Amino acid sequence: MNVKKTVFSALLCTISLTLFVIEGMFPPLPFIGTRIGIAYLPILFVFFIGGVWKIRDAVLILLVRILLSGIIQGNMMGMLFSLGGGVLAAVVMGLFSRFFKKDSVAVIIAGVFSALAHNVGQLMVAVVFYSPSVLVYIFHLGIIAIISGAVIGTAVYFLLKGKNKIIHKIRYCDKNY
C-alpha cells in the first residue's frame, strides 16, 4: 500500500463519514429507523473501482467508517446496528465485485442486494437486542432498500462509466498517469 493509496483510502472514508453525518441531519423517513444509505456510495465505489483496489481495502474503509460514526454519534447501539448491517452488506458487495468485476452494470444489482442484506443484518441485531416483533418492519425496509440501493448503485455506475481523470487517478494510485 503506497502513500497515495493510503491517502485516497482516508479520503474515501472521510467522504463516507461526511455523507453519514449529513444524512443524519435530514428529516427521518416515515418508517422507523430507515435511512437512504448514501454513506454506502463511496464503499460501493471502492468495491467496484478495480485497479489497485482489492476487496479487503473496501472492507477496511467500511469498518473504519462504522467505528468512527459510532464514536461521533456517541451511540454504541447505533454502531452495533451499523455493524450488523455493514458486515452482511460487505459480504454481498464483495461477492458481486469478485464474480462480476469487469462489467459495471453489476454495480446497480450489487447496490440493491447489499441494501437488502444491510436491512436483514440490522433486523437480526434488532431481534437479538429488542424483540422479534420488529420483524414486521422487514417489508417496509425491503421496499426502501430496493429503491435506495438502485439509486446509489446507478450513481456509482455513472461515476465509474465516464472517462474521468480523477477516477482514473484513484483507480491506479500511480503518479505516471
Added chain:
Amino acid sequence: MSKKQIIIFSLIAGAILIACIAGIIITQNTKRDSHVALIYSDNVLIREIELKPDDNYSFEITSPSGGKNVIIVHEGKIGVQSADCPDKICVNTPHVSDEISPIVCMPNKLVIKIK
C-alpha cells in the same frame, strides 16, 4: 455480466419488491383482529377487552380515588372519551389500535395497554 444474468437478478429484485408490497398488505389486513386491550387502574388489571373491528360501545371506569374516565371502543380502536382529571392528557391522546404507545391518565392512575 451477461444479459441473461442481469435479467435474472432484476427478476429476483422485482420478486422481492412484490413480496414486500404483498407482505405489507397482508400484515395490515391481519393486524385488525386479535388485539387485546388491558386496562389497569392503580396498577391492578381490572379489565381485558378484545378489540373487534365492528364493536362500538363505551363504559365508565372509576378509580380507587374516585376519578372517572369514560372509555370508548370503536372501529378496533380504544380511547378515552372524557375524564374528570384536570389535565385531560388521556382524552387528547389519539385512540390506539396497536402496541406502540399506551394511554395513560396520571391523576386517575389509569393505564390502557394493548397486547
